[in-house]
Amino acid sequence: GLRILTETVTSPTLTAQINAVLEAYPGARWVQYEPVSRDNVIEGSLIAFGEVVNTVYKFDQADVVVSLDADFMASMPGSVRYAHDFASRRKVRADNASMNRLFMVESTPSITGGAADHRLALRPSQVETFARALAAALGIQVDVPTARPWASAWFDLVVANLRAAGSSIVIAGNEQPPAVHALAHAINAALGNVGTSVVYTAPVEANPVNQRAALAELVAEMEAGDVETLVMIGGDPVYNAPADIPFGAALDNVPFKVHLSYYNNDTSARSTWFIPQTHYIEEWSDARAYDGTASIVQPPIGALYDT
Numbered sequence: 001g002l003r004i005l006t007e008t009v010t011s012p013t014l015t016a017q018i019n020a021v022l023e024a025y026p027g028a029r030w031v032q033y034e035p036v037s038r039d040n041v042i043e044g045s046l047i048a049f050g051e052v053v054n055t056v057y058k059f060d061q062a063d064v065v066v067s068l069d070a071d072f073m074a075s076m077p078g079s080v081r082y083a084h085d086f087a088s089r090r091k092v093r094a095d096n097a098s099m100n101r102l103f104m105v106e107s108t109p110s111i112t113g114g115a116a117d118h119r120l121a122l123r124p125s126q127v128e129t130f131a132r133a134l135a136a137a138l139g140i141q142v143d144v145p146t147a148r149p150w151a152s153a154w155f156d157l158v159v160a161n162l163r164a165a166g167s168s169i170v171i172a173g174n175e176q177p178p179a180v181h182a183l184a185h186a187i188n189a190a191l192g193n194v195g196t197s198v199v200y201t202a203p204v205e206a207n208p209v210n211q212r213a214a215l216a217e218l219v220a221e222m223e224a225g226d227v228e229t230l231v232m233i234g235g236d237p238v239y240n241a242p243a244d245i246p247f248g249a250a251l252d253n254v255p256f257k258v259h260l261s262y263y264n265n266d267t268s269a270r271s272t273w274f275i276p277q278t279h280y281i282e283e284w285s286d287a288r289a290y291d292g293t294a295s296i297v298q299p300p301i302g303a304l305y306d307t
Helices: 012-024 039-049 079-088 123-138 152-163 178-190 209-224 249-252
Strands: 002-006 028-031 056-057 063-070 103-104 118-121 168-172 197-199 229-233 258-263 272-277 285-286 293-297
Touching: 002 012, 002 152, 002 209, 012 028, 012 285, 039 178, 039 209, 063 123, 063 152, 103 123, 103 152, 118 152, 123 152, 123 178, 152 168, 168 178, 209 249
Parallel strands: 002 028, 002 229, 063 103, 063 168, 103 118, 229 258, 258 272
Antiparallel strands: 056 197, 285 293
16 A cells, blocks of 8 residues: 655645545555654643644733743744743833743753743653642642652742732643643643633644654554555654664565655665655745744745756
């Protein structure tokens, strides 16, 4: 059968083109994979809502922000907008003497942590413990470990500020496990943030799934000889697939494989055909932003080569 492997796609046009191929070939299947993905965000959404949603944060509406290892000012989708909106609430004027307050729980120093009013350093494995304790303190029924590796006064201050805030945000970092994301959704709902400082939209990504699991399923099909043609657009899965998913070895079982890529990389070397890809600054396209807004991508230069 035919399989299409791409990186994460947010382009409405490319999505429509791939879906047209899938419609023409009903037995075909489309898989997306990137080594650094948002699998935890997707799985957390499934736990909380039973479906995948996209979360958009309105930091200009939040009086108190609690970040659970989320560097939202620098390394998350929408970070430029988020940094701007957060900073807008730090301005003290004659007619506005109040500022927002940021509590940061993190394991590695970050841009957001550097801007925090209160910062708590925890091990990565302890962030979920903190999230569970916070949820329980706010009246959510959840199992809480007895060990609490933080000062009680610091934790009590977080709880008191969240309860007193007119509007707040609790945000989980992409690297945190699905449970932390689900807990953040539950806390925001309990605090009444949904619809004001936290907004849910349809997914930005086309076909949002757990990418690691999808790649593992694809490799199983390749090993079984069920894939006759594999079209790969971008990426280098031979190099960056997880060690326990033998993509490179399974690729040898595929009779015909095509790789469209900017670079002649490890995957290109193992492909039947390698097709040079037009660089993104040379081609027209479109894409969806962090909040789902679709925009046209205009190339700053024309094509340098005949690709």
